[in-house]
Each structure stands twice: as C-alpha cells, then as structure tokens.
Amino acid sequence: MTDAPHTRPQPGDEIHGVRSGLTLSTSTEPIGGPPPITLRRGQTLTLTEPMIAASIDRLGGSWLDLIDDEPAQIARWGQRMFARGPAPEGLTSWEPGTPEHTEARERARREAWALPESRRWDALRRVETDYGPPQATNSITARYPGGRA
Known part of the structure; x- marks a missing residue:
C-alpha cells in the first residue's frame, strides 16, 4: 500500500469534522464578509475558493495542508479535528462522555x-x-x- 501524497484540498472538495470546534474563515474580507463557520463533528463541508484563500498564512501555508496528517493535527490542536471527504455513515455528532x-x-x-x-x-x-x-x-x-x- 502506498501513501497518497499530502495535497491541499481544492474548491469543491469535501472535508468533515472529526471533532467539533474548528473555525473556518469563509472570506478574505476583513469586514462585511460572510461569517466564519465552526465545523461540528460529523458535519460535511464543501470548500470554496474564498475558504481556501482565507486559510493561507503569510508564508503560503494553510491548516488545510494538515488534512492527511493526523500527527500534525494532534501537534497543532491536541487532537484530530478534520479529515478529507464526506463524514462516514454512522459518525455521530457527539463523542461519548461529552x-x-x-x-x-x-x-x-x-x-x-x-x-x-x-x-x-x-x-x-x-x-x-x-x-x-x-x-x-x-x-x-x-x-x-x-x-x-
């Protein structure tokens, strides 16, 4: 089995929340743009060009670059927050004990x-x-x- 290359998602690609709480900017407009979205566990989100553009930092990196890198997500947020593709069937919006x-x-x-x-x-x-x-x-x-x- 070969590992797929880690590629940044493109407009139209879907991601889903593994944990609730990741907030995504939906626009690069500093004022007056659409409000941000807080991704919930089990929620599927289709990425748009403005969402991807808003995720890019001043060095050209993006938190979306971590999509296929669970250890990097854990290093950044303490847990895996999101994954590529639609939410798997049966993924609940809650986690036991929460x-x-x-x-x-x-x-x-x-x-x-x-x-x-x-x-x-x-x-x-x-x-x-x-x-x-x-x-x-x-x-x-x-x-x-x-x-x-």
Missing part, C-alpha cells in the same frame, strides 16, 4: 418515553444500546449547624 453525548442521550430517552407503551420498551433498549448507560450524577449536600455554609 455534554453533547449526555444531551443526545437524554433527548432520545425523552422521545422513547413519549412513545406508546407497545413501542416504548424497545426504544428505551435502543437508547441504552446506542448511548450506553447514563452517566453518574452524584452530588453531596453538606448541612451546617445554624444553616450557615
């Missing part, structure tokens, strides 16, 4: 409980299969004499 995961699980659980009883239990089992068990939410309440903290 607040987004907790919100998605809770939303799915509420939707399952809203179903008729004949379908509810299968839906609740799917929530457990898809999202895993709920995260622990322990809390401790301390009581002080006289009601003061």
Whole structure:
C-alpha cells in the first residue's frame, strides 16, 4: 500500500469534522464578509475558493495542508479535528462522555418515553444500546449547624 501524497484540498472538495470546534474563515474580507463557520463533528463541508484563500498564512501555508496528517493535527490542536471527504455513515455528532453525548442521550430517552407503551420498551433498549448507560450524577449536600455554609 502506498501513501497518497499530502495535497491541499481544492474548491469543491469535501472535508468533515472529526471533532467539533474548528473555525473556518469563509472570506478574505476583513469586514462585511460572510461569517466564519465552526465545523461540528460529523458535519460535511464543501470548500470554496474564498475558504481556501482565507486559510493561507503569510508564508503560503494553510491548516488545510494538515488534512492527511493526523500527527500534525494532534501537534497543532491536541487532537484530530478534520479529515478529507464526506463524514462516514454512522459518525455521530457527539463523542461519548461529552455534554453533547449526555444531551443526545437524554433527548432520545425523552422521545422513547413519549412513545406508546407497545413501542416504548424497545426504544428505551435502543437508547441504552446506542448511548450506553447514563452517566453518574452524584452530588453531596453538606448541612451546617445554624444553616450557615
């Protein structure tokens, strides 16, 4: 197997978010241009010429040059942020253990409980299969004499 050369994506190429949070400029206009885009995990984005132009630094490099270089992305951002092509089927918008995961699980659980009883239990089992068990939410309440903290 040969490694494909690392080439900068071109206009019309797609990238997808591996992690949420990478912000892309959509224009080289300093004021009045379209707003930037924050790429979310699982989101597919088609690159435009202005996006690519805005990614180029004063030395001619671009963060897009890191598309096929996972170690370089980890060195720059501490994790892989994006990859070439459309998001793979089944890539969730959340990662286990994140607040987004907790919100998605809770939303799915509420939707399952809203179903008729004949379908509810299968839906609740799917929530457990898809999202895993709920995260622990322990809390401790301390009581002080006289009601003061």
